[in-house]
Amino acid sequence: MSIRTNKEAAVKVAANLADSGFAADRREQTLGTALTDYWTRVRSGDLGSLPAILGLVALVTLFTVLRPETFLSKGNIANLFVQALPVTILALGLVFVLLLGEIDLSAGVASGVCAAVMAKLIVEAGQPWFVAVAAALVTGLVIGTAIGALVSLVRIPSFVVTLALFLGLQGITLRLIGDGGTVPVRDDVVVALANRNMPIWLGWVLALVCVAGFAAVELLRHQRQRKRGLAGRPFGVTAARITVLAVAVLGGTYLLSLNRAATPSFDLRGVPWGVPLVALLVVVCTFVLGRTVYGRHVYAVGGNAEAARRAGINVTWIRMSVFMIGSFLAALSGIVLASRLNSVTPDLGANTTLLYAVGAAVIGGTSLFGGKGRAHDALLGGLVIATIDNGLGLLGAKAYANMLITGLVLLFAASIDALARRRRAATGR
Amino acid sequence: MNLTGRARPVADPAGRLVARSGLPTGASPRWEPPVTPLLDVRGVDKSFGPVQVLHEAALSVHPGEVTALVGDNGAGKSTLIKCLGGILPMDAGDVLFEGRPVRVSGPRDAAELGIEIVHQDFALCDNLSVAENMFLGRERRRGLVLDEADMERRAAQALAALSIRTVGSVRRPVGSLAGGQRQSVAIARAMLWGSRVVVLDEPTASLGLAHAQQVLEAARKLADRGLAVVLISHNMNDVFSVADRITALFLGRTVAQVRASEVTHTQVVELITSGRVTPTL
Incomplete structure (x- = not known):
C-alpha cells in the first residue's frame, strides 16, 4: 500500500472515530496530559513499577549511608548484579504462574533438583556441559508438566500440589547429592555464567544493540500509531523512556567495565556473562506476554477464566503451560545459582530462595490475585531483593534478622498489592 | 424509541395453532414456517447429574427477526442457550443450521457458524x-x-x-x-x-430504564440488519416491544413457538407459569 492511500485511510478512520465519540483514542496527548493521566492511574491503585523504583532508591540510600565504604564500591555493584541473576530468572517464571492467580511454591527446590541433575551429569557421568544443561532444563520441563497436569487436569489447587512437591523435590535433591554432600561444579562454561566477564568491547556492543533495539521498537510504534490516526504516547514520553533505558543500560555497562579488582596487580572488569542472559530472557518474556496471542490469553485466563473459556480459549492448556514455563525458568535459575556457588548442595534452592523470588515478582508489581504483571517486574523486583540481601550481608546481619526482614519485606509487598487492588476496585479501574 | 414502524415478515397462518391448542408440543412444532429457519435446534436433552434440565427442548430462529425465549427461573433457558453456543455439551439433540445438520461441540464451532452469545454476566x-x-x-x-x-x-x-x-x-x-x-x-x-445469530441472555436484567431501552433498540437494530436475534427475558413489556416470535420453555420443555402478534400478554404469562394456555372461546 502506498503512503498516500495509507494517509487517506487514516484520515477517514480519524473522521469516523471523531464522529463516534471515541475522541479519547485520538486526543493528541501532550507531556502534560500524559503526566496527569499517570498520576490519576497511580492514585487509583495502578502503581506499575513505582513501588519497586522507590524501594530501590530508598534501599540504595539507606545502605550507602550505613556502609559508605563498601556498598557502592565497584566490586560490590558487580556482586549485586550477579546476586540478582538467579532470583530474577526464578521470579520471571513465577510472573507467568502469578498472572493466572496460581502459585508455585516448589519453584525454588525445583531449581535445586535441576542443578543437582546437571552437577551429577558433569561430575559423575563426565558428560559435556551442554548435555548436562539440556538434561537440567528437561528436568525442569518435566516437573512443570507434572504440576501443570495435576493443577489443570486433576484440578488440585496449585498451592497444595506445589507444597507437596516442595517437600518431595527436596527429597530428590537429597537423594541425588547425599546427606551433607556437596557436588563441586568446575565445568568452565557453567562456572563462567556467574563468575566470568564478557570482553569489554562485547559488553559495549550488546549494550548498544539493546538500547538501539528498544529505541527502534518504541519509535516504530509511535510512528505506526500516528499513521493510523490513533493517539499514542506523546513524543516526549517515548523519548524519556528511551533515555531512561539508555542511561540505565549504558551506565551499568560503564560501571561494570571499570577495573574492580581489590589488588592493583589484578585486572577484573567486564559485564558478567549472566547479565545478557537475563536481559535476553526479559526481552523474550516481554514479547511473549505483551505482543503474542499466547500472552493475551494468559492475561485473559488470569482475569476471568470462565470468560476466556467461553471465548474459545483452551484454558486447560494455558494453565498447564504457565507451570511448564515457571519450572523451565526455575531450572535455568538453578544452573545460574550453581554457577555462582561453584557447587550444588542439598539445600540449594531451599530456604529463602522461593520467598525471595515471589517477593521480587510482587515488589516489581505483579499481582498475587492474577491478571496483572509484566516481565520486567521480575527484573526490578530482583534488583530490590538482591539489594536487601547484599546490604544485610554488608551490615553483618545475623541469620535470624535476615529471615525476619525477608519475611517482612514479602508481607509488605503483598500488602501494597492487596491495598492497591482494593483501591482499584473502589475507584472502578 | 420507534418499534412500531418495523416491517413484519409475511404472515404465517399455521403458526398460531401451537399455543391455542393448549398442549405441550415438545420437540416437534406442528407448524411449518414458510422459510427454513436459520438455526433450528430440536430434541435437546441435558442433565446435570440426576437432574434433567432439558427434555427434548426445541428452538427455531429466523433471520431478520427477534425471537424471545421466555420461561420461569429454572425452565432451562440459559442451559439451552449454552448448549447451542457449545459451552455445555448436549446429551441428545439435533442442530440444523440453514437446514444442514451441524455439530457444535465447543465455543469455536458456534463462532464459526456465526452464533454469538451475550451472557448474562457479560463474560468479560x-x-x-x-x-x-x-x-x-x-x-x-x-x-x-x-x-x-x-x-x-x-x-x-x-x-x-x-x-x-x-x-x-x-x-x-x-x-x-x-x-x-x-x-x-x-x-x-x-x-x-x-455473526448470523446473536443471543442476548437477560440483557436488561441489571440495567436502568434508559439503558434497557438502548439495549432493546440495539436488538431491534441487529434484527433489521438481517441477523437472527434471540432475546431471553422475564420482562413481558420488553418481549412484546421487540419480539417477532416467542418461544416458551416450561420445566425444560418447549411448550410454544408462536408469533408475538398472535398471543396476548396474559397467554404468555400462562405459558410461563403453567406450560399451557386455557383455550379462549
Whole structure:
C-alpha cells in the first residue's frame, strides 16, 4: 500500500472515530496530559513499577549511608548484579504462574533438583556441559508438566500440589547429592555464567544493540500509531523512556567495565556473562506476554477464566503451560545459582530462595490475585531483593534478622498489592 | 424509541395453532414456517447429574427477526442457550443450521457458524481493555505479533455502528466500566464477527430504564440488519416491544413457538407459569 492511500485511510478512520465519540483514542496527548493521566492511574491503585523504583532508591540510600565504604564500591555493584541473576530468572517464571492467580511454591527446590541433575551429569557421568544443561532444563520441563497436569487436569489447587512437591523435590535433591554432600561444579562454561566477564568491547556492543533495539521498537510504534490516526504516547514520553533505558543500560555497562579488582596487580572488569542472559530472557518474556496471542490469553485466563473459556480459549492448556514455563525458568535459575556457588548442595534452592523470588515478582508489581504483571517486574523486583540481601550481608546481619526482614519485606509487598487492588476496585479501574 | 414502524415478515397462518391448542408440543412444532429457519435446534436433552434440565427442548430462529425465549427461573433457558453456543455439551439433540445438520461441540464451532452469545454476566475480562475483550479468542495478528492498531480501530467502529458512545476509549480496561457500558461492549463484541445469530441472555436484567431501552433498540437494530436475534427475558413489556416470535420453555420443555402478534400478554404469562394456555372461546 502506498503512503498516500495509507494517509487517506487514516484520515477517514480519524473522521469516523471523531464522529463516534471515541475522541479519547485520538486526543493528541501532550507531556502534560500524559503526566496527569499517570498520576490519576497511580492514585487509583495502578502503581506499575513505582513501588519497586522507590524501594530501590530508598534501599540504595539507606545502605550507602550505613556502609559508605563498601556498598557502592565497584566490586560490590558487580556482586549485586550477579546476586540478582538467579532470583530474577526464578521470579520471571513465577510472573507467568502469578498472572493466572496460581502459585508455585516448589519453584525454588525445583531449581535445586535441576542443578543437582546437571552437577551429577558433569561430575559423575563426565558428560559435556551442554548435555548436562539440556538434561537440567528437561528436568525442569518435566516437573512443570507434572504440576501443570495435576493443577489443570486433576484440578488440585496449585498451592497444595506445589507444597507437596516442595517437600518431595527436596527429597530428590537429597537423594541425588547425599546427606551433607556437596557436588563441586568446575565445568568452565557453567562456572563462567556467574563468575566470568564478557570482553569489554562485547559488553559495549550488546549494550548498544539493546538500547538501539528498544529505541527502534518504541519509535516504530509511535510512528505506526500516528499513521493510523490513533493517539499514542506523546513524543516526549517515548523519548524519556528511551533515555531512561539508555542511561540505565549504558551506565551499568560503564560501571561494570571499570577495573574492580581489590589488588592493583589484578585486572577484573567486564559485564558478567549472566547479565545478557537475563536481559535476553526479559526481552523474550516481554514479547511473549505483551505482543503474542499466547500472552493475551494468559492475561485473559488470569482475569476471568470462565470468560476466556467461553471465548474459545483452551484454558486447560494455558494453565498447564504457565507451570511448564515457571519450572523451565526455575531450572535455568538453578544452573545460574550453581554457577555462582561453584557447587550444588542439598539445600540449594531451599530456604529463602522461593520467598525471595515471589517477593521480587510482587515488589516489581505483579499481582498475587492474577491478571496483572509484566516481565520486567521480575527484573526490578530482583534488583530490590538482591539489594536487601547484599546490604544485610554488608551490615553483618545475623541469620535470624535476615529471615525476619525477608519475611517482612514479602508481607509488605503483598500488602501494597492487596491495598492497591482494593483501591482499584473502589475507584472502578 | 420507534418499534412500531418495523416491517413484519409475511404472515404465517399455521403458526398460531401451537399455543391455542393448549398442549405441550415438545420437540416437534406442528407448524411449518414458510422459510427454513436459520438455526433450528430440536430434541435437546441435558442433565446435570440426576437432574434433567432439558427434555427434548426445541428452538427455531429466523433471520431478520427477534425471537424471545421466555420461561420461569429454572425452565432451562440459559442451559439451552449454552448448549447451542457449545459451552455445555448436549446429551441428545439435533442442530440444523440453514437446514444442514451441524455439530457444535465447543465455543469455536458456534463462532464459526456465526452464533454469538451475550451472557448474562457479560463474560468479560476486567483486566483487559475494551478492544482486547472484543477480540478475545480471535485476535488479529501480523505474523507472530498482535495487530493492536487494527483491533482498536475495528472495535471502535463496531461500537460506533451500534451508536454506543459512552465507552469513551477502546483502551480503557473493562473493569473501569459501569454495568451498562459493559453490556454495550458485550453486544458490540457479539456483532463484530459477521455473526448470523446473536443471543442476548437477560440483557436488561441489571440495567436502568434508559439503558434497557438502548439495549432493546440495539436488538431491534441487529434484527433489521438481517441477523437472527434471540432475546431471553422475564420482562413481558420488553418481549412484546421487540419480539417477532416467542418461544416458551416450561420445566425444560418447549411448550410454544408462536408469533408475538398472535398471543396476548396474559397467554404468555400462562405459558410461563403453567406450560399451557386455557383455550379462549
